[in-house]
Amino acid sequence: MKEKIAILTEVGFEEVELTSPKQTLEEQGYEVHIISPNEKSKIKSWNHTDWGREFDVDAAVTEADPSAYRAVILPGGVINPDKLRVSKESISFIDHFVQSDKLIAAICHGPLILTENGFVKEKRLTSVENIKTDLIHAGGNWEDSEVVIDGNLITSRTPEDLAAFNKAIVTYLSVNSNE
DSSP: OOOEEEEEOOTTEEHHHHHHHHHHHHHTTOEEEEEESOSSSEEEEEETTEEEEEEEOSEETTTOOGGGEEEEEEOOOSHHHHHHTTOHHHHHHHHHHHHTTOEEEEETTGGGGGGTTTTTTTOEEOOOGGGHHHHHHTTOEEOOSSEEEETTEEEEOSGGGHHHHHHHHHHHHHHTTTO
16 A cells, blocks of 8 residues: 655645655655645646646545645645635644654745744744745744755755755655654
């Protein structure tokens, strides 16, 4: 049975920040599910400066069992994190990973979601510079690095850092295979 990874996202996620980790993890043998609070069966991505493709949602966040997943990935995009952070169900889903000490990986604007449950407090992390101040005000220790790993939190800045982000996720999952 393949281990499962959740990608929690909403309309307006940065397309490559979902497709790149998803493809990398599937190539490593993981089953990757797109989870969303959106009530529609498809959600539309953002592709650099305009709307991108639509993606099938595998499960609504209200129906997905977070205990079935080894990790959660939070892609960025400007619209997506803002929608997720006001979704109580999405925050509850993420809380399972926090409380279970499972991997949480967030890129670009994705770490913004983690300010809602206080998870970034005293954590080393990075993000797109646009939300640096938000993360610092939430108690995070922001760094300008392509990837930052602090315990079960992996963060990266932008799509340019996806190779390092994906590698860090795969390495973490292989090293911590007895979660």
